[in-house]
Amino acid sequence: xxxxxxxxxxxxxxxxxxxxxxxxxxxxxxxxxxxxxxxxxxxxxxxxxxxxxxxxxxxxxxxxxxxxxxxxxxxxxxxxxxxxxxxxxxxxxxxxxxxxxxxxxxxxxxxxxxxxxxxxxxxxxxxxxxxxxxxxxxxxxxxxxxxxxxxxxxxxxxxxxxxxxxxxxxxxxxxxxxxxxxxxxxxxxxxxxxxxxxxxxxxxxxxxxxxxxxxxxxxxxxxxxxxxxxxxxxxxxxxxxxxxxxxxxxxxxxxxxxxxxxxxxxxxxxxxxxxxxxxxxxxxxxxxxxxxxxxxxxxxxxxxxxxxxxxxxxxxxxxxxxxxxxxxxxxxxxxxxxx
Numbered sequence: 001x002x003x004x005x006x007x008x009x010x011x012x013x014x015x016x017x018x019x020x021x022x023x024x025x026x027x028x029x030x031x032x033x034x035x036x037x038x039x040x041x042x043x044x045x046x047x048x049x050x051x052x053x054x055x056x057x058x059x060x061x062x063x064x065x066x067x068x069x070x071x072x073x074x075x076x077x078x079x080x081x082x083x084x085x086x087x088x089x090x091x092x093x094x095x096x097x098x099x100x101x102x103x104x105x106x107x108x109x110x111x112x113x114x115x116x117x118x119x120x121x122x123x124x125x126x127x128x129x130x131x132x133x134x135x136x137x138x139x140x141x142x143x144x145x146x147x148x149x150x151x152x153x154x155x156x157x158x159x160x161x162x163x164x165x166x167x168x169x170x171x172x173x174x175x176x177x178x179x180x181x182x183x184x185x186x187x188x189x190x191x192x193x194x195x196x197x198x199x200x201x202x203x204x205x206x207x208x209x210x211x212x213x214x215x216x217x218x219x220x221x222x223x224x225x226x227x228x229x230x231x232x233x234x235x236x237x238x239x240x241x242x243x244x245x246x247x248x249x250x251x252x253x254x255x256x257x258x259x260x261x262x263x264x265x266x267x268x269x270x271x272x273x274x275x276x277x278x279x280x281x282x283x284x285x286x287x288x289x290x291x292x293x294x295x296x297x298x299x300x301x302x303x304x305x306x307x308x309x310x311x312x313x314x315x316x317x318x319x320x321x322x323x324x325x326x327x328x329x330x331x332x333x334x335x336x337x338x339x
Contacts, residue, residue, distance in 0.1 A: 034086040043070060044078035047090055054092065067091040100130035103145035104137065111314055116178035116307045117171070118146075118157070121316050124167040124293050128158060139170075149174060159183055160193075160261060165279075168195070168298025169316045173306070181306035186261065192302035195256045195266055196245075196318055196333070198295035198325055199275030200285060203252040208243040211269040215262040224282055225264045227272045238262040240269045246331040251278065251289070253331045255299075267294060278325065289325035297322050 030051065038046045044063065048056040060078050062068055068075040069089040070082070082088070112119040120139075127134040130141070143156040150156040157173040159182040171191070173179035185191050216235030218226035228235035239259035246253040252275065256266045267283050270276060276284035280294035289295070297318040305312055315335070318326075326333050 028092045029089055030092060031087065031089045034082045034084055034088065036084045038082060039084040040081050042078060043068075043075055043080050043082050043088070046082050047088065050088075051090065051092070059090065062090060062093065065093075067093060100135040100138070100141070101144070102136075102141065103151075104141035105145040106137070106142040108142055108146060111169075111316070112312070113174075116173065116175045117182075117305065118174055119301065119312075119314050120170050120172060122162050122167060122170050122298075124165050124319065124321070127164045128161045128170075129155065134164075143172060147174060152176070153179055160186060162298060163264065163267075163294070163296075165293035166195075166296045166298065167319050167322070168296075169193075169301045169314055170298070171301065171303070175307075178306040185303060185306065189259055190303065192300070193258045193261075193298065194300035195258070196297045196299045196322070197254050197256055197266060197270060198278045198289070198291070198322075198329065198331070199252050199254060199270050199273075200278060200288075201250065201252070201275045203244045203247045203254070203275070205242060205244070205273060208241060209273070210239065210241045211273065212237070212239045213269060213272055214238060215265060215268050225262070225268050227268060236260075236262055238265050238269065240266060242270070242273065246326075246333060248330045251329045251331065253326065253329075253333060266296060289328045291321060291325045293321075295322060295325055 032050050034046060038049065044056055044060050047059045047068070048054070051059065059068070063075055063078055066074055067090060071087055075088070109121040109123070110118060111121060122128070122139060127138045128140065130136070130138050140156045140158060143150045143158070153173065153176060157179055159171055159173055159179060162168060162170060171182055173182050182191070213227040214230040214235035215225050215238040216228040218224035230237065237260060241257040241259065242254050244252055244254050254275070256270070258265060264283070267277055267280055271283040278285055278288050278295040279291035281287065285294065297316070299316050299318065301314040303312055304310065
């Protein structure tokens with residue numbers, strides 16, 4: 001079902017998409033008689049061949065859950081060998097991925113909305129896309145509940161993402177035309193995105209510093225990203241402009257402008273500068289100033305409306321935990337300079 005919802009094909013009939021999504025959540029039992037060509041095969045291999053749309057690991061999971069019967073008894077050993085004419089029945093329950101793409105009503109802080117575009121303020125702690133460990137309660141689930149058209153759009157209209165523990169402004173397309181236009185605008189760097197961040201360390205970068213360091217997967221820790229040598233061709237180009245807004249002893253408040261949008265880009269570049277974010281333990285930061293998440297907030301968006309071309313400007317005040325951290329650190333914040 002996930003593939004149906006995030007399809008980028010030409011057909012986007014909403015009623016059909018929703019109906020397909022509902023059908024994907026139904027339990028189906030399939031029954032097979034083992035053909036002569038599969039005699040002596042492992043039972044999980046035979047099931048994978050008979051139901052090629054499901055992975056072998058998923059079928060093994062169903063066996064462990066008691067959802068597979070073999071000649072009237074539970075099939076519990078994946079390596080057991082089947083014989084010709086054996087009867088196998090498998091209860092095809094929805095995968096976690098399929099169950100993830102369902103509508104879940106949730107409060108959304110919407111700062112702008114029309115027929116083509118939404119701008120929301122994502123709270124810290126909200127996961128954007130369903131993934132392992134977070135198959136429900138995501139922003140995507142909330143968008144599917146917010147408007148029926150989301151089911152017919154790639155990723156329910158999400159055109160960029162914020163990390164789970166990053167708060168702030170996000171763009172969401174509500175029509176196919178808008179999603180495509182926003183994607184082009186982001187790729188062309190026509191959408192201006194600026195973040196507030198609290199970093200460790202006395203600022204030493206001058207009035208402004210631009211970091212142009214490629215980012216790729218950390219070879220020592222697959223959960224992390226890292227600055228990697230661009231000559232090796234293993235990373236993607238990344239560019240961030242950082243300017244200090246307030247400095248007080250061992251911490252600094254900075255504004256970070258994204259020129260590219262790589263995974264964890266600001267967090268990686270700030271750590272590379274020697275100013276890991278407060279609360280960002282993955283990249284060398286420490287829990288401090290009562291911040292138990294990375295001190296990062298998407299505070300500004302500037303773009304042209306994807307359909308009308310009208311210039312749009314949005315600003316978001318940091319949430320309470322971020323403001324409390326600023327106060328505790330003695331950092332003064334009066335908003336970003338106007339453009």
